[in-house]
Amino acid sequence: MDSVHTTRQLKLIGHGSFSVPSDTAPVVSIRRSLPDLLKGDRAVLECDITSMSSADLYVTFQSNGVDISSKDFVQLPKGSGLLSISRxxxxxxKHWTKDKHFSCKVTQGFSDKVTSTPTGSIFGKSPLVFMTTACVPFNTTDNERNWGSTLLCTAWGFDPHIEWISETQRSSGSKVSISLNADGRVVVSSELQVPQTEWKTGKVYSCQVSDKSLNRINKENVSVCAVxxxxxxxxxxxxxxxxxxELQQNATRLTVSCLLVGPSLDSFTVTWKINEQIESGGVHAEAPVLQSNGTQTLLSQLSLSAQDWHAxxxxxxxxxxxxELPLHRYQFPPIVTLTHRDLNELSPLDPVSLDCLVxxxxxxxVIIFWEKNGIRIPSSSQTNAPVWKDKDNVKYSTSSHLNIFNTLDENSTYSCVVRHESSPAPFTSTITDVFGMATHTHSLYYISSTDDHLQLTVHL
Structure with a gap:
């Protein structure tokens, strides 16, 4: 048989000396134990018995009206008034199934029996998930006041656990709270704070709720597009x-202005086209400005040639x-920077490391590769670093390294080439005549041998 906790709680209700009729019926209720749940004991039931007389009794726990525990006999002191205990x-x-309902039965004397109202089905149900979002100010990691979105996920179930998922990142969130409903289901809530710069990219956030005890998983998604x-x-x-x-001065370039008026213009993108061809160069956009009536205005300007305008x-x-944009349409093009060490610090035999920061x-x-004189170098010759997230928590960076050696061909051109979906054309950074930048003193090397060793002689 399963063991019953032996800890007893005895409480005197009322004051003074008086007698209580022996046939007073106790009040019996059953619920899951929150303290035990927080300690990791997920399936502990607690039976509270109040308004008891001093008569002896025993307690049993039942599943669908059938005893599943041994009898726990309780001997109460005589003439102590109304008492209460907890078991x-x-x-x-084996009873963790959705068709099981649990109750607590108290047998007092030989025939008096009182049974609690059965619990609901606390096992076997998939966890329920509910999500809400709110745009609120919160403190960023830089201790600056900033606007962002607070995502709140609430789950109900037997033993639900919340995990936030966004792309490859996982987090348990913050301000996690756990409570217990009267029907025996656990209620868990968790918050996730998302900076506005990241929220407005349209990234999808998932609240995944799992119940390992019952091998159940449920998930809800949210994004700026959905709410x-x-x-x-x-x-x-x-x-x-x-x-x-500009027209009177016969300027070679002219400015066309576009003014947007509406709410939350941070969530809009502006695209300029000339004869249906997208123009990415010559575009200047200002930050949205809040007006006194609660709307925002955003100014974007395009600089185009006077020839196109007059045509x-x-x-x-x-x-x-x-x-309204496809997933990941919100894009930032990479910035490619090519650097190398001071060649005067190296000997003619040392390799030169070209560093490409993207x-x-x-x-x-992104795809990164190197070219020499316009011909692609095998990828085995380069070393790429993993992609990391920038401090703004939106953009990304990475780097690539290529070792080259001094040859008679000092005029070679090396290029770091980056392909990214923000542009059909590759992004390139080039360096020419790498070894021609150095001012090494020419040296002559001689190797001579004796019976027991080799000798290297250098003449400068």
Whole structure:
């Protein structure tokens, strides 16, 4: 038989000396034990018995009306007034099924029996998940006040555990709270704070709830695209041609302005087109400005050639909400920087390490390779570092290294080439005449031998 906890709680209700009729019926209730749950004992039931007389009794725990515990006999002191006790019982795992309901039965004397109201089905159900989001100010890691989104995930179940998942990152969140419902289900909630710069990229966050005891998993997803109301996706777009001053001065380049008016313009992207061809160069955009009526304005400007303007080419300013863009359409192109050590610090026989830093890009997938005089170098000759996340928690960076050796061909050109989905053309950084930058003194090397060793002589 399964053991019953022997700890007893005895409490006197009332004051003074008086007698209580022996046939007073006790009040019996059953629930899961939260203190035991927090200690890791997930299936402990607690039976509370109050308003008892001094008559002897015993307690049993039942599953669907059938005893599953041994009789726990209780001897109460005589003439002590109304008493209350508590008993705990760990449910055997064979009873962890969804068709089981549990109760506590108290037998007083030879025939008086009182049974608690049965619990609901506390085993076997998949955990339920509910998510909410709110844009609130919170303190960033830099101790600066910043706006972000707080995601709240709440789960109900037998023993639910919450894990936040975003791309390859996992976290248990913050402000985790655990409570117990009257029906025996555990309620767990967890918060995840997401900086606004990361939230507005449209990244999907998942609240995954698992119950290892029952081998069940449930998950809910949320993103800025999923929670943005339709009214926040409406924006006014106003386009203005070049100013009169530029036209009168016969400037070679002219400025076309596009003004956006609406709520939450941080969630919009602006695309310029000339005759339906996307223009990425010559674009300048300012940060959204909050107006007194609660709306925002955002100014974007395109610098185009006067020849295109006077040829009556069609200039288009297109604004789209992030939810209308394909996944990962929100992009940052990489910045490619090529460096190397001071060659004067190296001897002519030392290899030269070319370092290529690729920074500030999103999404995090990039392809890096090297070229010599326009011909691709085998990838086995280079060493790529893992991609890491920048301090803004949105963009990514990485690096690549290539060792080269001095040859008679001092005029060779080496290029670090990066391919990223933000542009159909590769991003390239090039260095020419690497060894021609050094001012080494020419040396003559002679090797002579004797019977027992080799000797190297250097003449400068």
């Amino acid at each position: 705990r019982f760990s449910v055997p795992k 943005t109301p339709p009214a926040s996706k409406v924006v006014g777009v106003y386009v203005q041609g070049p100013p009169l001053e 009556h080419k069609r200039v288009t300013c297109e604004a789209k909400h992030l939810s 920074s500030g890009f999103y999404p995090p997938e």
